[in-house]
Amino acid sequence: MDETVKPLRIPPQMSVYADKYGIFHLMQSMVSSLVVDRPDDPIAYLIGFLQRRADIPRIMVLGPPAVGKRTVSKKLSVELGAVHVTKESLLQEQTELSQQAREYTVEQREVPLELMVQIIQQRLSEADCFNNGWVLEGIPETRLLALNLQQVGVIPEHVVMLQASSDVLMERRKGKLVDPVTGDVYHQTFIWQVDDDVVQRLAKGLGLSEKQHLAQLQLFRCEVTGLMSAYQHVLKIINSDQPHADVSQQALAFVKTHRRSRTPRILLFGPPGSGKSQQARLLSQKYRIVEVCCGHLLRSVAAEGSELGKMIQPYLNEGQPIPDNLVLQIIEQRLRLVDCSCRGWVMHGFPRDLQQATMLKETQQQPNRVFFLELTDDDCLERLSKRATDPVTGERYHAVTRPAPSTLIRNRLMTRPDDSEESVKRALAEYRTHTAALQSVFPDAVRVDAEQDPHSVFEALESRLNTVPLPDKLYAP
Amino acid sequence: MATQKEKESSDYLKRHKIIELMDNLTSMLFFYRPENPREFLIKQLEQLNISKQTGEKRPNLFNSSNLDAVFGILDPTNQKYITFAQYKQALITLGIKDINDSPEGVDEDRISHETFKREAMQGLEKCSATFEHL
Numbered sequence: 051m052d053e054t055v056k057p058l059r060i061p062p063q064m065s066v067y068a069d070k071y072g073i074f075h076l077m078q079s080m081v082s083s084l085v086v087d088r089p090d091d092p093i094a095y096l097i098g099f100l101q102r103r104a105d106i107p108r109i110m111v112l113g114p115p116a117v118g119k120r121t122v123s124k125k126l127s128v129e130l131g132a133v134h135v136t137k138e139s140l141l142q143e144q145t146e147l148s149q150q151a152r153e154y155t156v157e158q159r160e161v162p163l164e165l166m167v168q169i170i171q172q173r174l175s176e177a178d179c180f181n182n183g184w185v186l187e188g189i190p191e192t193r194l195l196a197l198n199l200q201q202v203g204v205i206p207e208h209v210v211m212l213q214a215s216s217d218v219l220m221e222r223r224k225g226k227l228v229d230p231v232t233g234d235v236y237h238q239t240f241i242w243q244v245d246d247d248v249v250q251r252l253a254k255g256l257g258l259s260e261k262q263h264l265a266q267l268q269l270f271r272c273e274v275t276g277l278m279s280a281y282q283h284v285l286k287i288i289n290s291d292q293p294h295a296d297v298s299q300q301a302l303a304f305v306k307t308h309r310r311s312r313t314p315r316i317l318l319f320g321p322p323g324s325g326k327s328q329q330a331r332l333l334s335q336k337y338r339i340v341e342v343c344c345g346h347l348l349r350s351v352a353a354e355g356s357e358l359g360k361m362i363q364p365y366l367n368e369g370q371p372i373p374d375n376l377v378l379q380i381i382e383q384r385l386r387l388v389d390c391s392c393r394g395w396v397m398h399g400f401p402r403d404l405q406q407a408t409m410l411k412e413t414q415q416q417p418n419r420v421f422f423l424e425l426t427d428d429d430c431l432e433r434l435s436k437r438a439t440d441p442v443t444g445e446r447y448h449a450v451t452r453p454a455p456s457t458l459i460r461n462r463l464m465t466r467p468d469d470s471e472e473s474v475k476r477a478l479a480e481y482r483t484h485t486a487a488l489q490s491v492f493p494d495a496v497r498v499d500a501e502q503d504p505h506s507v508f509e510a511l512e513s514r515l516n517t518v519p520l521p522d523k524l525y526a527p
Numbered sequence: 528m529a530t531q532k533e534k535e536s537s538d539y540l541k542r543h544k545i546i547e548l549m550d551n552l553t554s555m556l557f558f559y560r561p562e563n564p565r566e567f568l569i570k571q572l573e574q575l576n577i578s579k580q581t582g583e584k585r586p587n588l589f590n591s592s593n594l595d596a597v598f599g600i601l602d603p604t605n606q607k608y609i610t611f612a613q614y615k616q617a618l619i620t621l622g623i624k625d626i627n628d629s630p631e632g633v634d635e636d637r638i639s640h641e642t643f644k645r646e647a648m649q650g651l652e653k654c655s656a657t658f659e660h661l
């Protein structure tokens with residue numbers, strides 16, 4: 051065959067490398083910042099871009115008045131080394147634009163939208179915000195402002211929306227104390243300052259009057275849906291009616307996770323009956339990734355009658371376990387095909403024990419997301435013993451939770467020999483002995499409660515597919 | 528319907544050959560797999576910047592010996608020439624976009640080793656000149 055027209059194979063090392071260093075995200079952010087800023091000399095611009103610190107925080111903290119935006123923003127900006135920007139701080143800038151805006155506020159008029167956009171854009175492109183990132187507190191207040199900001203390239207990576215009921219907000223407003231020197235907010239009951247010097251100078255009532263508070267609350271309630279839809283991809287809603295340290299902690303945990311697009315390489319573990327194959331099917335349908343079921347794969351390779359197939363046929367006939375190295379060879383061959391390397395895969399039924407797991411980890415086909423579906427033995431038995439398969443369509447039914455739709459189908463249902471109580475118990479015991487070892491091989495694995503209905507389990511899996519907790523060292527100053 | 532902004536952005540990307548630049552940078556990253564990708568990219572971009580000013584050698588994955596190897600694959604019996612179809616396919620595989628459709632020897636369907644190398648080198652040079660031509 052002519053070498054130049056040979057089908058292209060993507061070396062598996064590439065995707066491992068891309069995952070390790072977040073290459074796709076790096077490239078993506080390079081192009082997106084080029085498009086936003088459109089510099090005349092893109093090459094010099096990119097060099098500057100690469101020299102800056104990675105993953106600059108770009109955060110917005112939104113919420114109704116007195117919900118605790120100041121406290122959370124302060125905490126976030128200190129932890130991440132980012133610049134804390136508030137509406138007041140914007141208006142106090144010594145620039146011409148802020149000067150203009152101050153004139154409006156003196157006359158108690160609304161600052162025009164275009165001016166506000168310009169001020170925010172100018173402030174965020176200054177060196178400190180540009181290099182260290184920013185936390186915008188209470189900005190934008192309206193969906194219109196949000197969209198206008200988006201147009202000029204002010205795009206947050208995380209938006210934290212704090213929420214609490216009106217009663218809670220009123221309660222907070224009453225006890226609100228402001229430190230006139232630092233601008234820190236304290237509260238008579240919720241956040242009490244221990245330092246005597248600070249207590250002395252705390253001033254009450256610097257905040258809003260009740261009428262203003264209600265007006266602002268009203269405005270927020272009108273805008274909240276629009277704001278949420280404008281930022282739905284990066285939004286996290288946190289209930290603020292809990293101790294402020296907890297709220298800040300949740301916000302911090304959220305801004306430290308980053309969405310990364312990558313080729314999914316998923317491994318599903320779970321006792322028999324925990325819904326591995328169903329979840330794998332759902333994942334493969336929604337994300338167009340390749341489902342690899344070890345059992346099916348082995349049988350189809352055997353049926354093909356290839357060299358390897360002939361080698362494993364006798365084991366399948368006898369019902370004997372196939373030697374690890376043969377299974378691994380078959381799995382590797384399958385995962386190396388172009389469909390798996392381009393679209394990603396979700397595998398279950400392999401590895402079964404420590405030995406196989408370590409072997410898989412040594413190949414270049416490592417999973418980048420591992421899930422353990424958790425279910426008690428009784429539930430597994432309950433699910434499997436009443437399970438039956440339609441030999442015509444391959445659909446699976448369950449006597450209690452998913453009965454066959456017609457008598458015709460019910461009469462032809464078959465129960466797999468593996469689903470007898472005895473073999474399920476054996477398989478369960480087998481699974482339980484190896485679980486601890488498997489979990490030790492994949493310390494980053496996520497555990498999902500599989501007792502919920504399949505779609506809740508699916509949602510739980512989905513929500514963990516693309517978020518990657520960032521290692522802390524990236525944020526160290 | 529593309530909005531004005533979208534059009535401006537795509538014009539920008541085209542004018543500065545950003546997509547080609549990104550393609551080149553990504554292939555280089557995956558080929559060398561450096562420990563510090565950011566530093567590596569900075570180096571490549573600096574080299575590109577220099578070549579833009581002086582016209583010197585641009586960052587490129589292939590060198591003359593690679594092209595010899597490609598030719599060797601196409602010409603296993605060492606006849607010193609390949610067919611036009613082979614020539615074209617080889618250049619496409621190397622990632623070259625605008626291929627010279629009438630290289631020396633196209634009439635006899637015999638493309639010599641030297642012509643192949645010259646055309647390939649020119650094509651690769653063009654591909655890696657990912658900046659606006661002044």
